[in-house]
Amino acid sequence: MKVIYTDNNATTRVADEVIEEMIPYFGTLYGNPSSMHTFGDQVGKKIQQARQKVADLINADPREIVFTSCGTESDNSAIFSALNANPDKKRIITSNVEHPAILNLFKHLRDKKGYDAVFVPVDKTGRLNTDMLYDSLSDDTAIVSLMWANNETGVIFPIDEIARKVAAKGIIFHTDAVQAAGKIPVDVKASGVDMLSLSGHKIHAPKGIGVLYVKKGMKFFPYLIGGHQENGRRGGTENSVSIIGMGKACELAADHLPVVDKEVRHLRDYLQNRLLEKIPSVSVNGELENRLPNTLSIGFDAVEGESILMLLDREGICASSGSACTSGSLDPSHVLLAMEVPFTSAHGTIRFSLSHYNTREEMDHIVDTMVPAIEKLRAMSPFWKDGKMV
Ligand SMILES: *Cc1c(COP(=O)(O)O)cnc(C)c1O
Secondary structure, eight states: OOOEEOBTTTOOOOOHHHHHHHHHHHTTOOOOTTOSSHHHHHHHHHHHHHHHHHHHHHTOOGGGEEEESSHHHHHHHHHHHHHHHOTTOOEEEEETTOOHHHHHHHHHHHHHHOOEEEEEOBOTTSOBOHHHHHHHOOTTEEEEEEESBOTTTOBBOOHHHHHHHHHHTTOEEEEEOTTTTTTSOOOHHHHTOSEEEEEGGGTTSOSSOEEEEEOTTOOOOOSSOSSSHHHHTSOSOOOHHHHHHHHHHHHHHHHHHHHIIIIIHHHHHHHHHHHHHHSSSEEEOSOSSSBOTTEEEEEETTSOHHHHHHHHHHTTEEOEESBOGGGTOOSBOHHHHHTTOOHHHHHTEEEEEOOTTOOHHHHHHHHHHHHHHHHHHHHTOTTEETTEEO
């Protein structure tokens, strides 16, 4: 059966061009980029090219790019560096809809290390309460970390404005741009962020490669202490193969931005409008305007998201539910809870996240599968009677 992959916020297909670029470095070109000989140095040169391509995607200088092992490592490195730079400051600020890579780190720092962690709330549309954010900024604040775009709803935070206000207070600002990169323009110079995280496997590079942008002149404390690699900012022999793949993926992502903004957005809107048209008692989670062009988080009243996923799976359709799936529970995710999405809609939430590999035929197939699937599940639901929710 052909797979219809609409789970791109979870991970993406590695682009053929990326695989092709990496293959020689798995095989004959295995040199250590730090070696003095030409054989190793040619890998070093290729890594420098990749660094330039990554920098170009976010309008950075290549010297500001640190390669890591994943988005999670980038997030952790950024936070720990800021804490090391400010050993006397105890407040750390984030939102309550962050990815676990930030959320659980902040909870750990609060519960085990005594930090005063502030989790700024969002409203029902997923918009950050910026008044509360600005009120919480204090002389005692070591770092503010906020995601550029949300992985579940696609809601985009006003990072440019926030970065400016945080910088005015002399506080370090980090953003997790893992979901924003490759989907909307990300410009570190225009936004003025101090640190920014990327992850390869969310932008058609392999799993296990991440990037941390560190603004020039920022004091940086390495998370992995070891060799002199990455200009002394991360020890460990470079994952040259994946770094080279990441460079290619960033080059492709820059090329594809207009395609995502136009064609992928069209497909997403098409899917959204079809589902809203054909199925009653459905609502989209998150504000419609400031939203990633590829993401649709949509709640179907009176059914379980997991049951929908099972029926989709039979048709080869890959999507996600709105539950706290990582913990194996059926409770709504922390993001939907933070947005106070009504219980029954949160339970029946599905996230479709598209890429430029998707087609209109696939969207039609999803709709043709969803309509009878929801009907069938509602026929068995105690919360559904006579064509409406009870
Ligand atoms: C996937 C993701 C991460 C984690 O990246 P990994 O490379 O899987 O560690 C962090 N933040 C956001 C917003 C993500 O979507």
